[in-house]
Amino acid sequence: MVSIKGEESYPEKVPSVEVGSEESHSDTTHLQSKYVSWIYKLDDFGIETRGIERVSSEERRQLASSKPRYYQFVHVIGLWFSACGGLTSMSSFFLSSFLFGLNMRDSMVSGLIGMIIGCLVPAYCSTMGPKSGCRQMVGARFLFGQWGVKFVSLICIVGGIGWSVVNCVLGGQILISINHNIPLSVGIVLISVISLIIAIFGIKVVLKFQTIMAIPLFVATILFYVVVCKRTDYIHAANELIKEANYSSITTRGNWLSFFTLGYSVTATWGSGASDYYILFPEETPGYQVFIVTFLGITIPSTFVAVPGTLCGVIAYAYPPWQDAYNSFGVGGLINEVFKPWGRFGSFVVIILYISLICNNIMNTYSIAFEFQLIDVKLAIVPRWCWAILVTIIYIVLSIAGKEHFSTILSNFLPMLGYWISIYIVILLEENLLFRSSVKVRSLHYKEFDGTDDSNWNYNWANWDKPRGRTMGLAAALAFCFGVVGAVMGMNQVYYQGPLAIKIGDYGGDIGFWLAGAFTGITYPVFRYLELRKFGR
Template sequence: MDTEASKEKSSSFNDAEIESVESSHFAPPKYISWIYKLDSFGIETRGIERVSTEERRQIAANTTRTSQFIHVIGLWIAACGGLTSMSSFFLPTLLFGLNLRDSLVSGLISMILGCLVPAYCSTMGPKSGCRQMVGARFLFGQWGVKFVSLICIVGGIGWSVVNCVLGGQLLSAINNDIPLAVGIVVIGVISLIVAVFGIRVLLRFQTITSIPLIIASILFYVVVCKKIDYIHDSNSLVKEAGYSGLTTRGNWLSFFTIGYSVTATWGSGASDYYILFPEDTPSYQIFIVTFLGISVPTTFVAIVGTICGSIAYAYKPWNDAYASFGVGGLINECFKPWGRFGSFVVVLLYISLICNNIMNTYSIAFEFQLIDRKLAVVPRWCWAVLVTVIYIVLSVAGKEHFSTILSNFLPMLGYWISMYITILLEENIMFRSTVKTKQLHHREFNEKASDHWNYNWRNWNKPSGITMGLAAASAFLIGVAGAVLGMNQVYFRGPIAKKIGDYGGDVGFWLCGIFTGVTYPLLRYLELRKFGR
């Protein structure tokens, strides 16, 4: 039977506090209880605590499912329909030397494939009422999830650095008197303000701002397509570069990993934004809304970004702007013929970076709370402040190396998310859907066990009621070996990647997924037979 959470506050960190199962919030020690009084100002103090079924039913009674879906659609449009998603798709021609056709095929196929990851992960939110990485405890155990959380923190900070540096480039390109650091700090501060007020404010903010961002992206199509004749020159220059067929395929594969990582990495926090949905929300509805919410706006901006990058490869004014101010300078140069109105549109695109960054700032805070029990009682907004300071400092330090950060950082995220989704899929399909498995999980199942993939979500913070995580951790490490064999990065090129053309080809996320997928079922079966959970 599940233990009841202690209702008493204590000055020490006792098991009743930390292992509360049904309560909405942790009981904080007295010496930090004052921090929780900020919720009277509207700041969300709820952290990794599960939103109970009863709470979600109350929320559902006061709102409609349609309005909930409208908010998450607005959320994804604002987060994915702007410069953050677009930024990677400037690179296939400018950085990898691919013609427009190869750029679009590699980028769009990989991006859509990546959308399947957060679409599936998001279905866990309504069923569990748990944040994505809290649910990962049922795979990696109480200790293994700490390492996974650290990876998520690094990934979220990396994306935040990308947003901040690109934002700094944009403002500096509009006005040379504005230092890069100013654009970076503005993004960080606004993102923090919205993030600390919690998921309800975040959803409303994203929904409202999604409308002008769509208009700005349409206007970007207009200015870019005026130079569409330069595509032919760009393709000719790529052909003159004389890459061999194998080298081109290697570059194609390397960009494929980047395109996949742009959308797949949303999987590390996708369910965070569905924890207020009632438990009986059909999973197919959540899957479809998330898949379309991410894929449609990302496809829209990916195409124009790819075309713009291809044109810039041949059109000297745009190429010079890219060389001087990076992607931000290129975007500003595109809008220069429109004068002040063009600068206004660039500012709207700048706001899209804030929309994406808000979600990073919001979700990263939960990963800090999963690292250690004592950290869990520190309110989420405190971690949001800390992470904002960290990525602002890193952004200022790396502000001159945007393309390098982007091309080297994204594939690493693609590797880990491939291993995570492989483990999650196999656990749900092979080990959480049969009566026989239910009998094996004897410590996780009781009369209160959920029928949704056979998880007892009430055990979200009860170490004895979840898996030990030995199988997942071992399969993850084996997957890392696959990533090392196939990765193609400046700092390391795997033996398999080296064989694909002059510059190598990145197949790391394929190999790590295969290595993990082959080994996890056997390891998990042995873990179940040995420990029964």
């Protein structure tokens, strides 16, 4: 292990085999040690052992040259549709009336607008993948530095595990509502194991599996529209019941803001790993194409499932059979009750929707493993699939422990992720727009270049594993702290209401992600300018 002036550096790297071969996945390097070298022999079985190493420009060109240019875009469109066009995205929108007391109009407006704004975050983050060849949080080293990114990685781990818990608990609810003799834990374990098997085989298998599953999920969602719309006459009754609750105007606005934050968090949180799925794209891929494909790839399926989810939740507020199913078995029970008139075929459609939870969970399991490798260089020696197994064990245990509290986990956990991702995207945007233009790079004399090419957003991506060739992360760390202050002042959760949030109606209104972004946006340029003047990197 080599260290430079107290900073971490990566151990010696050992070359792997050629990219695109049937026997393995890359010709770049694997971090190996004599103590774990035997683990890498699983390459022979097709398991992807590549971790956080950067994919070189040459390697990506070689891979892209063997297939038509549109091929990669087709796969990522399928990937996003399977991950976003299922029950995971839909689940939050069931809660607009039950938890937030919103009528049909307010539910649609707040949830959909928040969700669509959230899609802009991963769309922008994804453009980093082709330019850098790095995973999203590996690229975050150029913002937070070698040490700051460790904390950021821990946040991503918590976020990914939290989403996995949501998927597993909802899956367990679905199976137990179909067959009361099946323990909820069986549904949890089943989702977890299948997700793990697909995820450990790597990005190529993940992309193909997700693309194939996009078609049956699309059909299942259309059928969900059909069966839900048969009860739309109860929407008026639900609106009347909510009106009778006699919420004041300011209280309704507060609930509107809280549900808006929930909708935003559903899609914005993809930003922490969006570029992970574009690292095999050629460096020359236009950024606007990646942005548009990602934005539409997330927005269209998310909207497609959010609308019937909202309809179903509002109808259930006034339709006793659906409400009883929700009270007995949660969202999973509600979905099964909706399809009950269709008998066995309805149960089959529910199982297809159950598989959508696996599609979402695969991406969590795949990406979280990289965050462990960023915490310490010694952990990077251990292959990605080992961390995937550990992550799976963790969220199985947490899912079984929290299996009775699905709506609480969902409504309290997701906004917390929205706060963090707002801080990250503001720092990324300001770094790229204010400090990484060609003029700024040359005038501020970035030490990371030292005469090298300053293309690709003016990052020297070759320094992905060289601490002295990147920022120290002091500006990002300080701005992050101010962003946290903003989030605390505006958050509206069961366990804590910020001093500003509590003033919005009887139950408060969540404006945490707005304030987190604003506080970060004001402070980061000041701190970054000072950091550059002092350290030059």
